[in-house]
Amino acid sequence: MPPALQATGITKRFPGVLANDHVDFDLQSGEIHGLLGENGAGKSTLMNILYGLYQPDEGTISIVGTPTRFSSPHDAIAQGIGMVHQHFMLVPPLTVTENIILGQESLQPATQFLGQLSALDRRSAAQRIRELSHQYRLDVDPDAHVKDLPVGAQQRVEIVKALYRRAEILILDEPTAVLTPQEADELFVIMRELVKQGKSIVFITHKLREMFAVTDRISVMRGGKMVGTTTPKQATSEMLAEMMVGRQVILQIDKQAAQPGDVILRVGNLQVQDDRHATTVHDVSFEVRAGEILGIAGVQGNGQRELVEALTGLRPVSGGHVALLDHDTTHATPRQITEFGTGHVPEDRHKHGLVLTFPVRDNLVLCTYYESPFARGVEIDEAHIENEAQKLVKEFDIRTPSTGTLVGSLSGGNQQKVIVARELDRPVKLLIVNQPTRGLDVGSIEFIHRRIVEARDRHTAVLLVSAELDEIMSLSDRIAVMYKGRILDTLNAPDATREQLGLLMAGVKGGAHV
Amino acid sequence: MAVLANKQRAIKISSRQILNAVFIGIGAVAVFLVFDAIIGGKCDSKCVIGTLNQAIRYAAPVALAAYCGLMCERAAVINIGIEGMMLTAAMVGYGVNVYAFTWLKAGGMDPALAGDASRWLSLLLAIAASGLMALLHGVVSIRFKADQIISGTVINILALGITGYFYRQYLAQDIPPGPGTFAPFDIPLLAQIPILGPIVFQGQKPIVYFMMIVTLLIHYVLFFTPWGLRTRAVGENPRAADTLGINVFRVRYINVLLGGALAGFAGAWFTLEAVDVFNPQMTNGLGFIGLAAMIFGNWSPFGALAGALIFGLGNTITTTISIFRPDIPSQIPQMLPYVLTILVLTGFVGRAIPPAADGQPYEKQ
Numbered sequence: 001m002p003p004a005l006q007a008t009g010i011t012k013r014f015p016g017v018l019a020n021d022h023v024d025f026d027l028q029s030g031e032i033h034g035l036l037g038e039n040g041a042g043k044s045t046l047m048n049i050l051y052g053l054y055q056p057d058e059g060t061i062s063i064v065g066t067p068t069r070f071s072s073p074h075d076a077i078a079q080g081i082g083m084v085h086q087h088f089m090l091v092p093p094l095t096v097t098e099n100i101i102l103g104q105e106s107l108q109p110a111t112q113f114l115g116q117l118s119a120l121d122r123r124s125a126a127q128r129i130r131e132l133s134h135q136y137r138l139d140v141d142p143d144a145h146v147k148d149l150p151v152g153a154q155q156r157v158e159i160v161k162a163l164y165r166r167a168e169i170l171i172l173d174e175p176t177a178v179l180t181p182q183e184a185d186e187l188f189v190i191m192r193e194l195v196k197q198g199k200s201i202v203f204i205t206h207k208l209r210e211m212f213a214v215t216d217r218i219s220v221m222r223g224g225k226m227v228g229t230t231t232p233k234q235a236t237s238e239m240l241a242e243m244m245v246g247r248q249v250i251l252q253i254d255k256q257a258a259q260p261g262d263v264i265l266r267v268g269n270l271q272v273q274d275d276r277h278a279t280t281v282h283d284v285s286f287e288v289r290a291g292e293i294l295g296i297a298g299v300q301g302n303g304q305r306e307l308v309e310a311l312t313g314l315r316p317v318s319g320g321h322v323a324l325l326d327h328d329t330t331h332a333t334p335r336q337i338t339e340f341g342t343g344h345v346p347e348d349r350h351k352h353g354l355v356l357t358f359p360v361r362d363n364l365v366l367c368t369y370y371e372s373p374f375a376r377g378v379e380i381d382e383a384h385i386e387n388e389a390q391k392l393v394k395e396f397d398i399r400t401p402s403t404g405t406l407v408g409s410l411s412g413g414n415q416q417k418v419i420v421a422r423e424l425d426r427p428v429k430l431l432i433v434n435q436p437t438r439g440l441d442v443g444s445i446e447f448i449h450r451r452i453v454e455a456r457d458r459h460t461a462v463l464l465v466s467a468e469l470d471e472i473m474s475l476s477d478r479i480a481v482m483y484k485g486r487i488l489d490t491l492n493a494p495d496a497t498r499e500q501l502g503l504l505m506a507g508v509k510g511g512a513h514v
Numbered sequence: 515m516a517v518l519a520n521k522q523r524a525i526k527i528s529s530r531q532i533l534n535a536v537f538i539g540i541g542a543v544a545v546f547l548v549f550d551a552i553i554g555g556k557c558d559s560k561c562v563i564g565t566l567n568q569a570i571r572y573a574a575p576v577a578l579a580a581y582c583g584l585m586c587e588r589a590a591v592i593n594i595g596i597e598g599m600m601l602t603a604a605m606v607g608y609g610v611n612v613y614a615f616t617w618l619k620a621g622g623m624d625p626a627l628a629g630d631a632s633r634w635l636s637l638l639l640a641i642a643a644s645g646l647m648a649l650l651h652g653v654v655s656i657r658f659k660a661d662q663i664i665s666g667t668v669i670n671i672l673a674l675g676i677t678g679y680f681y682r683q684y685l686a687q688d689i690p691p692g693p694g695t696f697a698p699f700d701i702p703l704l705a706q707i708p709i710l711g712p713i714v715f716q717g718q719k720p721i722v723y724f725m726m727i728v729t730l731l732i733h734y735v736l737f738f739t740p741w742g743l744r745t746r747a748v749g750e751n752p753r754a755a756d757t758l759g760i761n762v763f764r765v766r767y768i769n770v771l772l773g774g775a776l777a778g779f780a781g782a783w784f785t786l787e788a789v790d791v792f793n794p795q796m797t798n799g800l801g802f803i804g805l806a807a808m809i810f811g812n813w814s815p816f817g818a819l820a821g822a823l824i825f826g827l828g829n830t831i832t833t834t835i836s837i838f839r840p841d842i843p844s845q846i847p848q849m850l851p852y853v854l855t856i857l858v859l860t861g862f863v864g865r866a867i868p869p870a871a872d873g874q875p876y877e878k879q
C-alpha cells in the first residue's frame with residue numbers, strides 16, 4: 001500500500017535561506033512519524049508546505065499514491081490533512097465552537113440559500129464537537145472562550161479543529177514545547193488513541209526523550225536537508241544528537257559537586273507586580289550561595305520574568321527585600337546592581353540583551369564602556385574596546401566576520417555568546433541567567449552550559465531560570481519550582497526526579513493541587 | 515465548572531453594560547433639565563418627542579460613519595478616511611441631483627418623476643464615489659501594505675481637493691434649480707406605536723430609516739453568520755484564518771468596500787436629506803465623530819448607535835437653544851456635541867478593546 005503522504009524532492013527558498021533542500025519524507029498509514037531537528041532545520045517549513053500554507057519551489061506531494069498540488073490550506077484540508085501549528089492558530093476572543101467551525105461553518109438549514117450570510121448553527125456544531133471530544137477522549141468545552149483556556153486545553157482545541165475537518169493525517173508541530181512533562185504524557189496518550197482509531201501523525205520536536213516515548217519511526221533534519229530515517233529501537237540518543245548536529249555532542253554536562261560558600265543573594269518575601277499591576281510574584285524567599293547554581297523551574301508565565309526583572313532593577317519591587325552581599329538592593333538601579341557585581345543574561349536577547357544595530361565590539365562593553373580603560377573622562381577609547389572585543393571573540397568562540405559586524409546579523413547562538421562573554425568577563429559575584437539557550441543550536445547550548453558551570457566553579461553564585469526541565473536538571477545544584485508566582489518547593493538536584501518536578505510545575509504538591 | 519464560569523462572565527459583561535446605560539440615562543436627564551432651564555421651561559411632551567425624533571436624524575450620519583469604521587476595523591483595516599469619503603459622497607450627491615434633474619427635465623420627463631429619479635440616482639452615485647475611495651484605501655493598505663493612517667489621511671486630503679475643485683467649477687454659483695431633498699415619510703403600522711412611533715418611525719427620510727435597518731443587519735452579519743465569524747477572525751488573528759483556507763485579503767477588501775458604501779450613505783445624508791446645498795466644510799468632522807462612536811460602542815453596532823445618538827441629541831439641543839435664546843452666542847451651544855463626545859469617550863470607554871490585528875497589513879509568509 002502506498003504511504004498516506006509522500007513528499008519527494010521538496011525545495012523551498014526564502015530570501016537568503018535555503019529552508020528545504022530536496023527533502024524526501026513519507027508517512028505510512030497508522031504510524032506516528034517523529035521529525036527531529038534543531039531550530040531552523042526546516043521542519044516547520046516542510047510541514048507548512050505539506051499543509052498548503054507555503055508553495056514549494058520544487059518537489060512533489062502524493063496522497064496515498066496520487067500526486068497532488070496544494071495551492072492553499074483549503075486543498076490540504078480537503079485531502080484530509082490537519083495541522084496543529086507551533087504557535088497556536090486560535091482566535092482568543094472567540095469561543096471554542098467558533099474557533100473550530102471557522103471556515104467550515106454549519107448553517108441553519110432554513111437560511112442556507114443566503115450562503116455566507118446565512119445563520120450559523122452553533123448548537124449542532126457544538127454537538128459534533130462533543131461527540132468528537134468523546135470519541136477521541138479530548139476534553140474540550142465547546143462554549144468556553146479560548147482566551148480563558150490554559151495552553152493544554154488550547155492544544156486539544158487545535159486537535160479537535162483538525163478532526164472536525166475529518167483529518168486523517170495530523171501534523172503536530174512542536175506540540176510539547178508549551179507543556180509540562182505530565183501534560184506532554186497526556187498528549188502522548190491522546191496521540192496513541194488517535195493512531196489506534198486509524199489516524200496517521202507527524203510529530204515534530206527537538207527533544208530526544210520524546211522521540212523514544214511515542215514514535216514508530218524517526219526522521220532527522222539538519223540545515224534544510226533530510227539526514228536520515230531510523231526507528232526508536234535502532235536509535236540511541238547519542239546517535240540522534242549526532243544526526244541533528246552533524247558532529248558528536250556531549251549530552252550530559254560533567255560537573256563536580258558544588259562547594260557552596262557565603263550567601264551572595266538573599267531574597268526575602270519578595271512581591272512584584274506585572275505591567276497590569278497584578279501581583280505575579282508572591283512572597284518569594286530564597287538564597288543563592290557562592291559556588292552553587294540555583295535553578296528556578298516552572299512553566300513559562302508563572303512569575304519568572306517579573307522575578308528576574310525585579311532582581312536586576314528593571315522592575316520596581318512592591319514588597320519584601322533583596323540583598324546582594326551586604327548591600328540592600330531592593331530599590332537599587334540596574335547600574336548599581338551591575339556595579340555590585342551582578343551579571344545578567346536576559347530572557348529576550350533582542351530586546352534587553354543587545355543593541356542589534358550596534359557592532360559586536362560595542363555590544364561587548366555595554367556594561368563597562370564608561371569606565372577606565374574604555375573611557376577617559378567623556379571620551380571613549382576605541383583602541384581599548386577593540387582589543388577587548390578581539391580577546392572575547394576568540395575566547396568565547398563568537399563566529400562573526402569582524403568585531404565591527406552588526407550584532408543583529410549574527411545567528412542566535414552567536415548573539416547569545418556575545419551576551420555571555422560580556423557578562424562573564426567582568427568579575428561578577430552573582431550571575432542571573434534567564435532562558436540562556438532558548439532557540440539555540442545544540443552546539444551553542446553545550447558551550448553556554450559549560451561556561452555557566454565554569455562560572456560556578458570560580459565561585460560565582462548562579463541563579464538559572466529556565467522553562468526547559470532538561471536544562472534545569474543538568475545544570476542546577478538545587479532546584480526551586482515556581483508556580484503561580486510562588487516557590488512551591490526547593491529540592492536538591494541529585495535527588496529530584498523528572499516526575500517530581502513535573503508535578504510541582506503543574507502545581508501539585510504532596511498529592512494535592514494548590 | 516465551565517458552565518458556571520460562563521454564567522459569571524455573562525453577568526460581568528451585562529452588569530457593566532447596565533452601569534453604562536444608567537450613566538447615559540442620568541446624563542441624558544441632566545442634560546435635558548439644563549436644556550429646559552436654558553430655554554425657559556418651554557419644553558412640553560411634544561417638544562421632548564420632537565427633540566428625540568430630531569436627535570435620531572442627526573445621529574444617522576454619525577452612526578453610518580461609525581458602521582463604516584466598524585466594518586473596516588473588524589477586518590483589521592483602520593479607516594480614518596471616512597470624513598473624506600463622506601465629503602465626496604455629499605458633493606457627488608448634490609451635483610448629480612441638480613444636473614441629472616436638469617437634463618431629465620430638458621429631455622421632457624415629468625418634473626415629479628425626474629425629481630425622484632435624480633434623487634435615487636444621486637444616492638447611488640454618491641455610494642459609488644465613496645466606494646471608489648474605499649477601493650483606493652483598500653488597494654493601498656491591503657495590497658501594497660502601506661501605513662493605513664497615512665492612506666486615510668491621503669484620502670481626506672484628496673477629498674478636499676476633489677470636492678473643492680468641483681465646488682468652485684460647478685456648484686458655487688449659477689446652479690440650475692434642483693429637485694430638493696428626499697421627502698420625509700412615516701412607516702406604516704410602526705408609526706402608530708405610542709411614544710415610540712412618533713419618536714422613531716415618523717417623519718424621517720430614507721437614509722435615516724436605512725441606518726436603523728443596517729444596524730440590525732450588521733449585528734446579525736457580524737455575530738450570527740459565517741461571514742461575520744470570518745471577519746472577526748481576520749481582525750483578531752489573520753494567520754489563523756489563513757490556515758483554515760480563508761482568503762484574508764478577500765475578506766478585508768469586501769469589508770472595506772462595504773464600509774465605503776456605508777460612508778457613502780452617511781455623506782449623501784448631508785445633501786440629499788439634511789439641506790439642499792453643498793459646501794466644502796459641510797461634513798464638519800462627523801466622520802471622525804463616527805470613529806469616536808465606534809470606539810465608544812466597543813466596535814459593536816448597537817454600542818456605536820448609542821454613541822451616535824448621544825451626539826445627535828447634543829446637536830439637536832444646540833439647534834433648539836440657538837432658536838429659543840438668540841442672546842447666547844451660538845458658538846457656545848455649538849460646542850456641546852463635541853464636548854459631549856470627549857466626555858463620553860474619556861468617561862466610559864476605559865476598557866474598549868480594538869481587534870487585535872487592527873491596522874496591521876497581512877504578510878502571507
Ligand SMILES: Nc1ncnc2c1ncn2[C@@H]1O[C@H](COP(=O)(O)OP(=O)(O)O)[C@@H](O)[C@H]1O
Nearest residue numbers: 014017019037038039040041042043044045879
Ligand atoms: N517566512 C519565512 N521567511 C523567511 N525565512 C523563513 C521563513 N520561515 C522560515 N524561515 C527560515 O527558514 C529556516 C527554517 O525554518 P523553520 O522551518 O521554521 O525551522 P524549524 O521549524 O526546523 O525550526 C530558518 O532559517 C528560518 O529562519
Ligand SMILES: [Mg+2]
Nearest residue numbers: 043044086174
Ligand atoms: Mg519550527
